[in-house]
Amino acid sequence: MITKRVPSETIGRLFRYFRSLSCLLRKGEEIVSSKTLAEVCHIKPATVRKDLSYFGEFGTRGVGYDAASLINKIKKIIKLDKKINVALVGIGNIGRALLKHSTFELEGFKIVMAFDNSPSKIGDTVGNVMIEDAANIRERIESSGIHLVILAVPDYATSKVANVLQLAGAKSILSFSPCGLSMPADIQVTCIDLSVEMARLVYNSCVDYREKV
Amino acid sequence: MITKRVPSETIGRLFRYFRSLSCLLRKGEEIVSSKTLAEVCHIKPATVRKDLSYFGEFGTRGVGYDAASLINKIKKIIKLDKKINVALVGIGNIGRALLKHSTFELEGFKIVMAFDNSPSKIGDTVGNVMIEDAANIRERIESSGIHLVILAVPDYATSKVANVLQLAGAKSILSFSPCGLSMPADIQVTCIDLSVEMARLVYNSCVDYREKV
């Protein structure tokens, strides 16, 4: 199978297009041009068109894109035409915030399972999900066929839990620990590292300031 | 002033080197080679060396880098030799998690001020910080000279608050809302968008699987 190589950034943007298009459609804009979409997303029109062109021709020249049908096309492309079930491990500060966040469901993700290893938390219900014993992670995830897992356990526990997830057949992990995970190539790992982002912001604001002076 | 252009990715990695070096030093490794550091960070040795070379020659050929002194050099470069004071606006699910997170301080960041506009929250103390009235944001941030602000308010309030922050002289904003912020060029904005990251993971795990088959 020959797959034209699609930039990984493009996939992220497709999701944002999906979000923005839904919003525009709600406002009554049924036809959307690359210019309009680009403005809403703060990027260039050419980027929008190129991104879409990796997957086909979805627009009408001289006119633009039909919002409703483009939304469906994008959903198919990024596999969000079906709801994605997600498991969450570690119901501490971050985990609790995620469970209470209702917007995920509107965007196609649903946290359907939550785990912790603290006896004082197991059995509690947060949001609509009951916290289960982390000892059952493997069995439960394996049997339910969940592919995407969010990891919000303390740093020291991260790689241990990640190994269990691998055995359970998880395909992707979104971790809040400053990484250090080395997983086999068939498992996708993304780390959210707030400190790194802050460090970048601090550096850039200093540099930019200097360059202007 | 002629600044050799430094990749933005490099800055993020420098922060990770800083973290890893602190850890290695604690374990007693006083001399560290680019190979060692690269292994810990899961990247290539050449990347480590190139990153450092943008800022000078810090190593000894045939030997490696002195961990302690390299840490200090890096801290200077990324402006973390002094603690960075941070303000937090929006003490909901996410904001609360951030306030309770103690690790930021070890890494050079300190949340010194927190704001919310809900009367039921103003006056409460979370972590060690008392929640102040959002009405005072401008005055308080301006007078304390804080440059970095974390935004964790609901989506609909984000751009309004961002405008106030701009007036207050903030230089950088880390936002948890799926963006849509258009700020003047002298303000750095980074958005943490978990849904985008999940969408990318979902797509990649499908694609990779196909390519292997």
Next chain:
DNA sequence: CCTACTTTGTGATTGTGTTCACATTCACAT
């Protein structure tokens, strides 16, 4: 002092993603 060995620092190369610029296509009016 010289040889063998190690690791840094970096110009050159490769790879990846963004942007440009224009030919192509479509809707519509005449």
Next chain:
DNA sequence: ATGTGAATGTGAACACAATCACAAAGTAGG
């Protein structure tokens, strides 16, 4: 039908980042 205006789709050029590969510079041991 045919011309006009508008927006798409895309090869080519550009910009930025990762990696290679090797000279330079150090250590250690005789």
